[in-house]
Amino acid sequence: MKLRRVSVRAAAIVIALGVFSVSSVWAHHSFAAYEPSKQIKLSGVVTEFKWTNPHVYLQIDAQESTGGETKRWLIECASTSILNRAGWRFNLVKTGDKITVIVAPLRNGEPAALLKQMILPDGTKYGNGAAAGSATIQ
């Protein structure tokens, strides 16, 4: 019975993705500029947390988990209401905080990326809403 309920829900989600994954979901803009399959992990310090619409942005001075130089990255998040519904708050992070993010970088090589997951120093993880997709690496 429980399994059935789960599968009904899964079916509904699959249908929803099918119906809504077309351009109209993202009335503000699409996420197509980001690498669809590549994900990287960045760790660093928050230089700005902009709690704005249509999208929230994190700016971090961060280094990739594979090494390399520290760069200033712009991390795109969902809208404020989507993040609130996903458990975020306007004061969840502040300038100077150390954070780790799993992101999909821009295809054109500029230091900007779409957030998939944010990990705070205590290990708490925050997603970025269904349309942004979830982390596929750890």
Add this chain to the structure above:
Amino acid sequence: MVIRATLVTLLALGAAASTLLAQRTPVVRGINGSWEAYPLRGEGFGSGVPPKTPVAAPQPLPEPPLKQPHLDQWRATQARNAELTRKGLPPPSTGMACIPEGMPGMMQVTFPMEILETPGQITIIQEAFTQVRRIYLDAPPIAPQDAEPRFSGHSTGTWEGDTLVVQTVGVKETVHFRNTPHSMNMRITERMRLLNDEIMQNQVTIDDPEYLTKPWTWTWMYKRWPGYKIQEYVCEDNRYFEDPSLKYQRLRVN
């Protein structure tokens, strides 16, 4: 003189009777409150709480039955946009400039909406862009040529039994739902009805003989979201802009 006095008395009685009648007519028909799109989207987009009685999902929206040459132009635009998106170059959109969806796009409920039932009026607030529509109940219909062009148009409604029938005219010609052009004579008819306590159906029909060969119709569904409080959404800074030479959306990184 006597006739005039009688007429005035009759009119006064009539007005009093209609006021009494209006007071007896229930204001709230049970669609008050917050709603999200159904099927559910979850993960920050919605409640993720399935309804007690799942209802079959609506069919995807059909292609608009545009007249030629609009249909060919529409198909070409869709194909070009899909190709750009595939290459990672998202096509420009009105959202880049923080322009709201307007009607009927705001009723697809990408973000939750709130419905307020008050005497003589139903107000719909769409969270995205804080869009508001006011539906005046049992009000005289508005002729399209008299309607000031607006994003949400001008709406009048009537309850036909358990169905709220809403007519909307006066949607700005620049508001292109799904890239579909329309004239100032476009009329949107919505038939909203509760299928059960939790699910509401909205049958949408677009009539526009100047652009369409036949009415364009589809169904949207909403699920009640008890206790959800609509949030503020002011589109203040979209970091996407149109690349001037290549005509696609780019992100302002620095």
